[in-house]
Amino acid sequence: MDETMKEKIxxxxxxxxHRCLWQFHSRAWDRERQNAQILGVAKQLLLGEEPDLSTPExxxxxxxxxxxxxGFRQRFDWVNQMSKEELATLMDGLKERVDYLTIHGSLxxxxxVAAY
Amino acid sequence: MxxxxxxxxxxxxxxxxxxxxxxxxxxxxxxxxxxxxxxxxGTISERGxxxxxxxxxxxxxxxxxxxxxxxxxxxxxxxxxxxRYISDNDNNQLKYAWATDVKEKNVVFGAEKLLKKxxxxxxxxxxxxxxxxxxxxxxxxxxxxDMDAVAREVMEELGDVDIFVCNAPGxxxxxxxxGHHKINIAWVDQKVxxxxxxxxxxxxxxxxxxxxxxxxxxIMCDYFHRMGIQVLSTFTGNSTFDxxxxxxxxxxxxxxxxxxxxxxxxxxxxxxxxxxxxxxxxGFDLLNESLMKVAMFFGLEEKAQKIIDEENARWRPExxxxxxxxxxxxxxxxxxxxxxxxWAHVIEEEMGVxxxxxxxxxxxxxxxxxxxxxxxxxxxxIDDPNELxxxxxxxxxxxxxxxxxxxxxxxxxxxxxxxxxxHAYHNGPYKGYEGWVRLARDLYNAIYSPMYQLAAIDIxxxxxxxxxxxxxxxxxxxxxxxxxxANVEGEHPYTGEYDNVTRLRTKVYPELEAQRAKHQEAAEExxxxxx
Numbered sequence: 001m002d003e004t005m006k007e008k009i010x011x012x013x014x015x016x017x018h019r020c021l022w023q024f025h026s027r028a029w030d031r032e033r034q035n036a037q038i039l040g041v042a043k044q045l046l047l048g049e050e051p052d053l054s055t056p057e058x059x060x061x062x063x064x065x066x067x068x069x070x071g072f073r074q075r076f077d078w079v080n081q082m083s084k085e086e087l088a089t090l091m092d093g094l095k096e097r098v099d100y101l102t103i104h105g106s107l108x109x110x111x112x113v114a115a116y
Numbered sequence: 117m118x119x120x121x122x123x124x125x126x127x128x129x130x131x132x133x134x135x136x137x138x139x140x141x142x143x144x145x146x147x148x149x150x151x152x153x154x155x156x157x158g159t160i161s162e163r164g165x166x167x168x169x170x171x172x173x174x175x176x177x178x179x180x181x182x183x184x185x186x187x188x189x190x191x192x193x194x195x196x197x198x199x200r201y202i203s204d205n206d207n208n209q210l211k212y213a214w215a216t217d218v219k220e221k222n223v224v225f226g227a228e229k230l231l232k233k234x235x236x237x238x239x240x241x242x243x244x245x246x247x248x249x250x251x252x253x254x255x256x257x258x259x260x261x262d263m264d265a266v267a268r269e270v271m272e273e274l275g276d277v278d279i280f281v282c283n284a285p286g287x288x289x290x291x292x293x294x295g296h297h298k299i300n301i302a303w304v305d306q307k308v309x310x311x312x313x314x315x316x317x318x319x320x321x322x323x324x325x326x327x328x329x330x331x332x333x334x335i336m337c338d339y340f341h342r343m344g345i346q347v348l349s350t351f352t353g354n355s356t357f358d359x360x361x362x363x364x365x366x367x368x369x370x371x372x373x374x375x376x377x378x379x380x381x382x383x384x385x386x387x388x389x390x391x392x393x394x395x396x397x398x399g400f401d402l403l404n405e406s407l408m409k410v411a412m413f414f415g416l417e418e419k420a421q422k423i424i425d426e427e428n429a430r431w432r433p434e435x436x437x438x439x440x441x442x443x444x445x446x447x448x449x450x451x452x453x454x455x456x457x458x459w460a461h462v463i464e465e466e467m468g469v470x471x472x473x474x475x476x477x478x479x480x481x482x483x484x485x486x487x488x489x490x491x492x493x494x495x496x497x498i499d500d501p502n503e504l505x506x507x508x509x510x511x512x513x514x515x516x517x518x519x520x521x522x523x524x525x526x527x528x529x530x531x532x533x534x535x536x537x538x539h540a541y542h543n544g545p546y547k548g549y550e551g552w553v554r555l556a557r558d559l560y561n562a563i564y565s566p567m568y569q570l571a572a573i574d575i576x577x578x579x580x581x582x583x584x585x586x587x588x589x590x591x592x593x594x595x596x597x598x599x600x601x602a603n604v605e606g607e608h609p610y611t612g613e614y615d616n617v618t619r620l621r622t623k624v625y626p627e628l629e630a631q632r633a634k635h636q637e638a639a640e641e642x643x644x645x646x647x
Contacts, residue, residue: 017144017489018461019402021394024486026378056367060391063409105145108481110152116382 001093005086009093012072016098019071022064023102028111031103034061035095041065043091046072047084118147120496124504130156134499136488144485149499152480154290159502161291162523163477169292170284170299171195171251173376177327177353178360179203181280182238182245184214186231186263187253191215191286198522199540201327203354204334204621208245214238218255228261235270239277247357249280257285278357280307291478291500293375293453300379303360304387308380313362317346317631319414322366322390324381325373325454326397328353330544331617335551336372336397338620339407343419344627351377364388368413372397375453375483397547398455398555399462400428400435419627427549435466437607438556441593443468445563448513449491450475450506450520451538457486459519464492467556472513475501503527516563532571534562550612557610564589 016023022034037058041051042065053059072079082090103111120135133150155161164172167187172195176183185192192215203209216234218227235248250263267279284298321340326333333353340347348366349359363369369381371394381392393413395406404424411420447469449459456476464471474487475498488497496509506524510533518528518535525535536542536558546555566587573580594602613619 021374021396021457021486024374024482024489026382026480026482056389057385057391059413060368060393063393063412066412067405067409101144102485106485107145107148108485109150110481116379 001089005089005093008076008078008090009097011076012090012094013097013101015071015075016068016094017101020064020068023098026110027113027116028103031111032099035098035102037061038064038068039091039095039098042068042072043088043095045069046079046087046091118142119149120498122505122508124508125159125502128156128158131159131505135501135505136497138488138491138493138495138497140493142493144489147488147497148481149484149497150481151476151484151499152290152293152478155500159500161477161500161502163290163500164292165254165286166284166288166292166295166298167191167251167253167286168195169289169295169376169478170282171249171295172199173292173327174296174299174352175249175251175282176209177201177203177355178247178249178357179205179207179209179354180245180247180356181209182212182214182242182248183209183251184216184234184238184248185251185253186216186227186256186261187218187251188255189215189217191251191253199327200330200544201353202331202617203328212242216256218253223255223259226259226261227256228266231256231261231263231266232270235266235279236274239274246277247279248277249282249357252281252283252285254286257283257287278307278310280357293478293480296376297379300377301383304363304380304383307357307361308384309361309364311358311361313348313359313365315346315365316635317344317628318634319343319345319416319631320348320366321345321368321370321410322349322351322363322384323347324351324369324371325375325377326350326353326547327373329539330541330546331620332397332545332547332551334617334620335545335548338623339423339548340410341623341625341628342423343411343414343416344625344631345410345414345416346628346631351380364390366390368393368410370395370410373454375479396458396462398458399466399552400432400549401466402458402462403549403552404428431549431553433606434553434608434610435556436604437609438553438560439466439468440597440601440604440607441560442556442563445469445516445559446472446513447559448473448475448510448515448518448520450518450524452476452521453479453483455519455538456483457490460487460490460495461492466552467559469559471495472515473498473509475499475506477501507531517559532568534565534568536562545617550616553610554612554616560593560609561589564593566592 022038025031025034038061041062044051046069051062118136118139120137125131136147136149138147192213196213216230222230263281267281282299284295288294333350337347349355349363369390369392371381371392384390385392396402407420411417449471456474471491473496474491477500519538521539528535542558545551
């Protein structure tokens with residue numbers, strides 16, 4: 001991954017950290033699910049794909065994913081200029097970065113507490 | 117690691133990892149204080165206990181309930197109506213407090229008989245109330261009183277009453293947060309699913325983690341009702357016991373304070389499949405998005421957009437008037453829990469202030485993750501500060517105002533730093549569009565209060581400026597603004613009413629009425645099938 005892509009990922013991760021709450025559920029397993037679902041929906045929308053809205057739970061993830069993708073497009077015009085391949089790389093890298101910040105690199109000692 | 121050591125706490129090495137400064141390039145993998153740990157001996161914590169967290173924060177806002185503490189009378193007094201969680205039934209829950217008033221003889225011989233007698237006496241004293249919560253305290257937990265058994269006995273004997281047992285004694289956790297957890301789980305275990313609601317709309321939510329401080333929850337429900345959404349319950353502000361027992365029938369849980377109420381949302385998700393949506397009810401931009409998210413879940417985008425457009429047009433010019441005058445003011449954001457993250461960024465974005473410190477007495481590391489992520493570089497984040505640390509922080513950071521609760525707030529006033537009560541509020545509600553302007557108004561009034569100019573003069577040694585008259589807020593605040601900046605067309609101070617909540621209680625909501633009529637019609641068709 002080139003430096004420009006890394007910088008773009010950092011900008012989007014910073015946007016999520018300042019604006020969103022969904023990435024901060026209480027436990028590591030909870031965060032893995034939230035990050036995968038919501039960033040997954042945002043990626044689908046940016047790539048022009050239709051997300052699955054067949055259950056209330058999936059619909060709820062879509063709300064956050066939709067507003068994330070919308071925010072990216074509105075605030076960072078370079079997102080609109082990217083090809084589908086670039087967008088896929090961007091969103092995969094973003095997922096990895098958000099997972100690192102909120103799960104794998106997190107200093108939060110409660111993430112691995114067994115009781116909820 | 118960017119840990120900050122207070123000079124006053126150098127003698128308490130265990131405090132070393134409880135404060136951090138968010139420096140350039142720092143993120144959550146390098147900058148996070150410890151949190152939600154047992155209070156360190158030697159540091160005088162300002163925390164509450166688990167009993168306080170269960171009763172004072174979450175249980176007591178329920179409005180049609182007799183709130184009975186099983187313990188010494190002090191526990192009752194200290195959790196009685198110091199937080200203004202109002203209700204639309206003449207504030208029953210703020211007016212009355214009940215206790216078994218346990219004494220030494222009860223500790224020796226047991227207090228179950230006393231509890232039973234008190235329960236029956238209180239129901240007799242308030243015969244119009246048929247719902248009760250009994251709160252365990254340290255003393256009665258230690259002597260092993262079986263409150264569940266007593267409650268069952270009374271319910272059988274009286275027949276028409278329902279009693280909820282909250283077993284969260286003061287020692288049940290490091291802080292009040294332990295009590296939040298216990299009462300959440302107890303409520304979903306004991307009461308959710310025991311009543312069935314009347315469904316009146318195709319769109320049904322629980323609004324969770326709002327305690328209706330000065331009407332916050334009622335403001336948010338106004339937006340939901342305008343979209344035609346039925347709010348089954350607000351957990352727990354301004355809600356009834358029975359409404360909260362029907363939470364299992366909502367389509368969506370809209371969660372505001374994840375610190376105090378995420379547990380019940382998580383349980384409702386697992387047990388009943390109701391999804392959890394975390395929202396921000398503070399700040400124009402975040403509230404716009406939050407309302408739209410709730411609306412989109414039900415396909416009500418146009419209705420939400422109408423509300424967003426109306427509210428922004430009405431209140432934005434007033435917010436901007438204050439933001440122009442608050443620009444650059446340094447604030448310490450020292451709330452209980454959720455405002456740590458709800459406000460950390462948006463208050464800077466929309467009011468122009470600078471958050472120089474965030475703290476929480478009972479927040480978990482997860483709360484600090486949100487707060488540290490959202491605040492700007494240079495902010496000092498402190499977990500469970502003691503009074504000396506707070507004083508040292510104020511002396512070092514030189515804030516223009518402290519946003520906190522009564523206890524630290526009164527300390528701040530002693531060193532002539534104004535404080536705004538963001539637990540019980542000064543002139544709230546602060547939620548919603550108008551509420552955000554009211555917060556800006558209160559910040560402005562406090563920071564530019566002429567009292568602080570006068571109080572800064574030490575009459576024992578300072579010269580009294582006799583050549584100058586009294587200076588009003590406006591004279592102080594506008595001195596750095598150009599005439600153009602001070603008089604932007606359309607911008608003006610707050611013009612809302614003193615009480616912006618009471619009128620909502622009789623307001624008619626056409627969208628909700630239409631939904632009610634539709635559901636009523638459907639119910640009648642079931643009763644009388646068409647020929």
